[in-house]
Amino acid sequence: MKINSSRPCKARSPGTKYSHLPAFFYGQILLGTAKAISLLIFLFLRHVIAYRRDVIKKNLTSSFPTKSEADIRRLTCDYYYHMSDLVVEPFLFYLAPAVIRSQLARYTNPQMLESLHGDSKHLILFASHYGNWEYLINLPEVTSYPVYTAYSPIKNGLMDKIMMRMRSFLGVRLIPKTGFYKQALTLLKEGSAPKLLIVIADQRPAPGSGKYHIPFLEQQTCVQTGGERIASSTKATVVYVESKKHGRFRYDFTFTLMKCTDAVIPLSITKEYYQILEKSIFHDPGYWLWSHNRWKLQRPAAAG
Numbered sequence: 001m002k003i004n005s006s007r008p009c010k011a012r013s014p015g016t017k018y019s020h021l022p023a024f025f026y027g028q029i030l031l032g033t034a035k036a037i038s039l040l041i042f043l044f045l046r047h048v049i050a051y052r053r054d055v056i057k058k059n060l061t062s063s064f065p066t067k068s069e070a071d072i073r074r075l076t077c078d079y080y081y082h083m084s085d086l087v088v089e090p091f092l093f094y095l096a097p098a099v100i101r102s103q104l105a106r107y108t109n110p111q112m113l114e115s116l117h118g119d120s121k122h123l124i125l126f127a128s129h130y131g132n133w134e135y136l137i138n139l140p141e142v143t144s145y146p147v148y149t150a151y152s153p154i155k156n157g158l159m160d161k162i163m164m165r166m167r168s169f170l171g172v173r174l175i176p177k178t179g180f181y182k183q184a185l186t187l188l189k190e191g192s193a194p195k196l197l198i199v200i201a202d203q204r205p206a207p208g209s210g211k212y213h214i215p216f217l218e219q220q221t222c223v224q225t226g227g228e229r230i231a232s233s234t235k236a237t238v239v240y241v242e243s244k245k246h247g248r249f250r251y252d253f254t255f256t257l258m259k260c261t262d263a264v265i266p267l268s269i270t271k272e273y274y275q276i277l278e279k280s281i282f283h284d285p286g287y288w289l290w291s292h293n294r295w296k297l298q299r300p301a302a303a304g
Contacts, residue, residue: 023097023099026097027096027100027103030096031092031248031249034088034089034091034092034248034249035248037088038081038084038087038088038248039084041087041088042080042081042083042084045084046080051080051083051291052291053076055290055292055293056079056291057072057076059290059292059295060075060076060285062217062219062295063217063218063281064218065218075290076290078285078286079286079288079290081286082245082286082287083291085248086132088249089132089135089249090134090166090167091166093135093137093138094166094169101138103250104135104249104250105135105136105138105251106251107252107253107254108252108253109255110143110255112255112257113144113196113255114144116239116257117144117194119237120192120194121194121236121237122188122195122196122197122234122235123145123195123196123236123237123239124199124230124231124234124239125139125196125197125198125239125255126201126227126238126239126269126273127199127200127201127241128202128243128273128280128288129202129203129289129292130202130277130281130287130288131242131244131287132243132245133200134167135243135253136149136198136253137166137168137169138170139172139196139198140170140172141170141171143196145196146173146196147171147172147173147196148172148173148174148175148184148187148196148197149172149173149174149175149197149200150175150176150177150180150184150198150199151164151174151176151177152176152177153176153177153178180226185230185233185234188230188234188236189234197230197236201224201226201227201270201273202273202274202277203224204222204224204292204293204294204295204296204297205222205223205297206224212225212270213299214267214270214271214274216278217278217281219295220299221294222298222299223267223270223274225267225270227269227270227273228267228268228269228270237257238257238258238269239255239258240255240256240258240272240273241253241254241255241256242256242276242280243287244280245287256276258272258273259272260272
């Protein structure tokens with residue numbers, strides 16, 4: 001599938017039509033509704049269907065072997081609250097006018113991206129499933145780079161159109177997840193204008209592609225290396241974006257220039273990425289994606 005690299009027209013958020021209302025009034029209605037829906041989702045996920053409770057408990061117990069049963073229960077509860085917010089946040093962000101979006105997603109050092117853009121090199125932005133990653137769709141509002149990222153098509157055509165609109169209405173270009181590596185590599189090698197590619201790199205590799213393992217959260221963890229390989233092949237600048245939750249539905253995003261980018265040293269970028277992510281998780285564990293069966297792929301036992 002060919003990716004259109006021209007700058008797309010930004011669709012207007014539904015919240016724009018309400019921008020004439022006092023920001024405080026509209027904001028309270030929107031946020032109050034979001035909180036109520038999030039609470040209902042929490043009650044349903046935790047107390048009705050116990051969504052992936054065994055996976056969450058196993059992941060937390062393996063990652064924090066010294067924590068007590070009571071600590072694990074508390075972290076599990078924290079995660080269910082956060083996961084419920086995550087379900088609501090993409091819709092909240094889409095419906096909100098710009099003045100509210102700027103409160104939900106704050107960039108602490110956006111000037112770093114503009115400085116790097118002046119170097120005329122591509123930029124690979126390593127994100128993760130810690131905090132919030134959906135809000136990064138507003139990056140085109142804070143940088144001169146054209147922004148690209150992957151998306152997973154949905155089988156239901158109507159839902160697929162809705163989700164694509166929600167993720168691209170601020171100008172992000174979407175690359176189908178199937179064949180993402182080849183398409184992204186081709187895209188970055190076309191033309192001379194620098195581009196920004198968001199890579200969420202802490203996902204479990206696809207079956208058959210998990211050749212590399214590194215220590216992460218007290219476990220040998222199978223990792224994907226597509227982002228590192230793209231960065232090495234295109235000689236792109238590599239930046240990590242950290243997400244910190246500082247209130248209901250509110251996050252701060254901070255960019256950090258990654259240092260271990262020597263293409264001669266295998267996994268240098270990937271190892272640094274996981275080290276930074278691990279520090280965030282240890283600092284406040286409730287905000288990572290614990291319901292994902294991250295360690296499904298185990299390292300093969302040594303023969304003999």
